[in-house]
Amino acid sequence: QVQLVESGGGVVQPGGSLRLSCTASGSSLDYYALGWFRQAPGKGREAVSCISATDGSTYYADSVRGRFTMSRDNANNTVFLHMYSLKSGDTAVYYCAAQRTLMSSCPREYDYWGQGTQVTVSS
Numbered sequence: 001q002v003q004l005v006e007s008g009g010g011v012v013q014p015g016g017s018l019r020l021s022c023t024a025s026g027s028s029l030d031y032y033a034l035g036w037f038r039q040a041p042g043k044g045r046e047a048v049s050c051i052s053a054t055d056g057s058t059y060y061a062d063s064v065r066g067r068f069t070m071s072r073d074n075a076n077n078t079v080f081l082h083m084y085s086l087k088s089g090d091t092a093v094y095y096c097a098a099q100r101t102l103m104s105s106c107p108r109e110y111d112y113w114g115q116g117t118q119v120t121v122s123s
Contacts, residue, residue, distance in 0.1 A: 002027045002098050002112040009094060009117030012086055016121070020081040022096030022114055033099050033107050034072060034079045038092035038119075048094070050106035051079065059106050063089070086121045093118050 008020040022034070035050040049060045049070040058070050069082040079096060094117050097110035 002029075002032070004096050004098060004112055004114035006094065006096050006114045006117040009119045011120045011122060013123050014087060014121055016086050017082070017084045018086065018119060020083065020094055020096075020117060020119070022079045022081075024077045024098060028074070029072070029077050029079070029098065030074055031100055031102065033101050033103075034070075035097045035099075035106065035110055036070060036079075036081045037095045037097060038090075039095070039116075040089075040092040043092075045095075046092075047106075049081065052104045052106075053099075053101050054104045057104055083119070086119075088121050091119060091121050 003025045004022055006022050012018055033053040036048040037045050038048050039045045051058050051070050051072050067085045072079045096114045098112040099107040099110040101107055
């Protein structure tokens with residue numbers, strides 16, 4: 001079992017930056033792909049980014065590409081989402097997820113989810 005805890009959310013002005021963290025316990029993340037998702041009020045869950053279990057490749061939704069960067073620190077069982085040039089449309093609850101896999105691509109499904117952290121972009 002993998003337990004995931006997100007942190008780093010908060011209120012930021014448009015154009016600002018935040019760094020989200022997701023720390024895992026219960027298992028090493030060495031063979032897990034990690035993903036970030038978000039859900040805005042009244043909307044469905046949106047895949048934001050993922051990082052490969054194997055070679056560290058990253059993938060981003062069109063809505064965040066060029067503004068968000070995902071990274072992982074396997075030694076500390078943590079993944080990060082660096083968010084820059086934030087917009088009001090980025091306001092959402094952000095979730096991290098983990099899936100054990102040997103593939104280099106993003107999983108279609110994730111077995112483990114965190115509880116989420118709120119990001120609010122507002123002036």
